[in-house]
Amino acid sequence: xxxxxxxxxxxxxxxxxxxxxxxxxxxxxxxxxxxxxxxxxxxxxxxxxxxxxxxxxxxxxxxxxxxxxxxxxxxxxxxxxxxxxxxxxxxxxxxxxxxxxxxxxxxxxxxxxxxxxxxxxxxxxxxxxxxxxxxxxxxxxxxxxxxxxxxxxxxxxxxxxxxxxxxxxxxxxxxxx
Numbered sequence: 001x002x003x004x005x006x007x008x009x010x011x012x013x014x015x016x017x018x019x020x021x022x023x024x025x026x027x028x029x030x031x032x033x034x035x036x037x038x039x040x041x042x043x044x045x046x047x048x049x050x051x052x053x054x055x056x057x058x059x060x061x062x063x064x065x066x067x068x069x070x071x072x073x074x075x076x077x078x079x080x081x082x083x084x085x086x087x088x089x090x091x092x093x094x095x096x097x098x099x100x101x102x103x104x105x106x107x108x109x110x111x112x113x114x115x116x117x118x119x120x121x122x123x124x125x126x127x128x129x130x131x132x133x134x135x136x137x138x139x140x141x142x143x144x145x146x147x148x149x150x151x152x153x154x155x156x157x158x159x160x161x162x163x164x165x166x167x168x169x170x171x172x173x174x175x176x177x
Contacts, residue, residue: 001030001031001032001069001070001168001172002032002034002067002068002069002070003023003027003031003032003033003034003068003069003070003071003072003168004034004036004064004065004067004068004070004071004072005020005023005024005033005034005035005036005072005073005074006020006035006036006039006071006072006073006074006086006089007020007035007036007038007039007073007074007075008039008073008074008075008076008082008083008085008086008116009075009076009083010038010039010040010083010085014076014109015076015109015110015141015142015144016074016075016076016107016109016110017035017074018109018141018146018147018148018151019074019107019109019139019141019148019151020033020035020072020074020107021035021147021148021151022148022149022151022152022157022158022161023072023107023161023164024148025148025149025152026152026158026161026162026165027165028165031165031168033072034064034068036064038085039085039086039088039089040085041057042057042058042061042085042088042089042092043055043057043058044088045088045091045092047095050092050095058092061089061092061093062092062093062096062098065093065098065099065102066096066097066098068102069103069172070102070103070104070105070132070135070168070171071099071102071103071104071105071124071129072104072105072106072107073086073104073105073106073107073120074106074107074108074109075106075116075120076109076110076113076116077110077113077114077115077116077117078116080115080116081115081116081119082116082119082120082123083116086120087123090123090124090127093127094127097128099124099127099128099129100127100128101128101129101130102128102129102130103129103130103132103135103171104124104129104130104131104132105131105132105135105136105137105164105168106120106121106131106136107136107137107138107139107164108136108137108138108139109139109140109141109142110140110141110142111138111140111142132167132168132171134167134170134171135164135167135168135171136164137160137161137163137164138160139151139157139160139161141157
């Protein structure tokens with residue numbers, strides 16, 4: 001199962017990126033996790049640009065989403081919303097079919113974050129995505145300075161990530177998630 005892991009934060013060493021890297025470290029056999037670099041390489045979405053021809057980076061973004069089996073997003077919440085860079089990346093997907101029937105899960109590194117989570121779910125569902133609620137997890141890293149290896153080894157955090165993979169395994173075998 002190919003997972004594309006995307007952080008909605010541009011911060012160097014963000015808790016969202018560290019969480020996704022820990023997910024990559026804990027991936028069991030049969031799971032391949034690609035952690036995408038920061039989303040700031042995408043131009044600001046503009047339908048005129050899209051209609052004139054997708055810029056290479058936008059085409060690569062769409063291809064990466066299309067190629068994955070499950071999209072994992074870990075994003076902070078800013079002012080009760082999704083960071084602009086995350087929303088911009090999603091806007092580049094609207095004109096394509098990459099999210100149609102695409103399973104997605106949300107990882108929350110700084111709970112509660114319910115407004116951003118709800119916004120992401122609404123946006124991705126309206127684009128045709130399928131929310132894997134039982135795969136989505138919270139790993140409360142706020143204030144933690146642990147790197148990805150420290151998160152992966154942490155007695156409280158690693159079981160949540162392992163449960164996420166168990167839920168993904170159930171999803172892949174057809175168990176309702």
